[in-house]
Amino acid sequence: NAGVTQTPKFQVLKTGQSMTLQCAQDMNHNSMYWYRQDPGMGLRLIYYSASEGTTDKGEVPNGYNVSRLNKREFSLRLESAAPSQTSVYFCASRLGQVIYEQYFGPGTRLTVT
Amino acid sequence: AQTVTQSQPEMSVQEAETVTLSCTYDTSESDYYLFWYKQPPSRQMILVIRQEAYKQQNATENRFSVNFQKAAKSFSLKISDSQLGDAAMYFCAYRTSYNQGGKLIFGQGTELSVKP
Numbered sequence: 001n002a003g004v005t006q007t008p009k010f011q012v013l014k015t016g017q018s019m020t021l022q023c024a025q026d027m028n029h030n031s032m033y034w035y036r037q038d039p040g041m042g043l044r045l046i047y048y049s050a051s052e053g054t055t056d057k058g059e060v061p062n063g064y065n066v067s068r069l070n071k072r073e074f075s076l077r078l079e080s081a082a083p084s085q086t087s088v089y090f091c092a093s094r095l096g097q098v099i100y101e102q103y104f105g106p107g108t109r110l111t112v113t
Numbered sequence: 114a115q116t117v118t119q120s121q122p123e124m125s126v127q128e129a130e131t132v133t134l135s136c137t138y139d140t141s142e143s144d145y146y147l148f149w150y151k152q153p154p155s156r157q158m159i160l161v162i163r164q165e166a167y168k169q170q171n172a173t174e175n176r177f178s179v180n181f182q183k184a185a186k187s188f189s190l191k192i193s194d195s196q197l198g199d200a201a202m203y204f205c206a207y208r209t210s211y212n213q214g215g216k217l218i219f220g221q222g223t224e225l226s227v228k229p
Contacts, residue, residue, distance in 0.1 A: 031215060042117070042204050042219025043158075050214050058216065090158065094215060100146050100165075100208065102217055104158035 002026055004105035006091050012111045013081045021076040021108050023091030031094040032074035033102065034058075034066060036087040043090060049074055081112045115140045117207050119220035126195045127228050133180075134190045134223045136205030142166075146208040147181070148217070149190045153201040161203070164188065192225075200227045 004025045013019055023032065030051045035043035035058075045058030049068040063085060065077045074093075078085055088109050092102040116139045126132035138147070149161040164172045164181050172179050176196075180189045192199055205220040 033216065035217075040122075040221065042119075042206075042221050043217070044219070045216050048214050048216060056214060088156065092158075092217075100163055101148075101160055107156045 004091055004093055004103050006089075006105035006108050008108060009106065010109050012113065013078075014113055015082060017081050018077070018079050019081065020078075021089055021091075021110075022073070023075065023105060024073045025091075025093040025103070026072065027093065027095070027103065028071070029093035029103070030071070030096045032068065033092040033094075034064075034074070034076045035090045035092065036060065036085075037090060037107075038087050046076065046089075078110075081110075083112045086110060086112045115142070115207050115209060115218050117205055117218050117220040119205055119223050121223045122221070123224045123226070125226045125228060126192070126199075128195055128197060130195055131191060131193045132195055132225065134192075134203055134205075134225065136188045136190070136220055138186050138188065138205070138207050140186070140207065142210055145210065147179075147188045148206040148208065149177070149179070149188075150204045150206060150219075151199075151201045152204065152222075158204075162190065195227050197227050197229060200225055 007022045033048040034046040037043045047066040049055045052071045091105040094102045145166045147164045151159045162174045176193045178191045202222045206217045209216045
């Protein structure tokens with residue numbers, strides 16, 4: 001039982017390049033989330049998927065797209081990376097309505113030069 | 114919209130002593146959940162403790178306890194008998210209702226150092 005896994009762990013991009021961050025969970029959770037963490041700030045929600053087949057914008061969605069590929073996987077895509085997207089990205093999942101806790105992946109450190 | 118504020122960017126405590134981290138929040142919801150997460154240098158987000166807003170009793174998990182003041186919208190974390198392994202960034206978080214996606218809204222964090 002690996003919990004929430006994220007790939008890659010580190011990535012360096014040049015401005016304008018694209019990439020996809022992958023997230024998978026093996027806990028049969030319904031809801032999945034993408035957050036970013038910048039220095040001096042808490043985590044901010046980018047997008048979330050309350051259940052398979054649905055996605056919604058969070059607090060800072062501009063410049064990102066997501067895909068809930070199936071119940072296990074939730075990917076985050078940067079179509080044209082910008083230096084402002086340099087951050088640590090966390091994926092999280094939660095079982096459902098009653099279960100409160102979100103389980104977090106180890107994070108991806110992304111640098112855009 | 115809900116907001117979470119942690120007014121102490123840094124705190125320091127002597128090993129074996131007690132420290133309290135502050136958190137205030139703003140919401141118009143009556144039913145919600147509050148959490149404290151710990152983030153050590155490994156970056157992993159670790160749930161420390163949670164509080165259901167409908168419960169009057171303050172949550173406790175071993176050396177960690179909260180002081181939940183619903184009317185004041187305050188949710189502080191007390192760490193007793195501090196240990197070196199408690200050194201980390203601590204985040205207070207508010208969970209929105211299910212029909213708003215059950216999203217977490219985080220405070221800015223408090224970096225806790227523990228002196229031997």
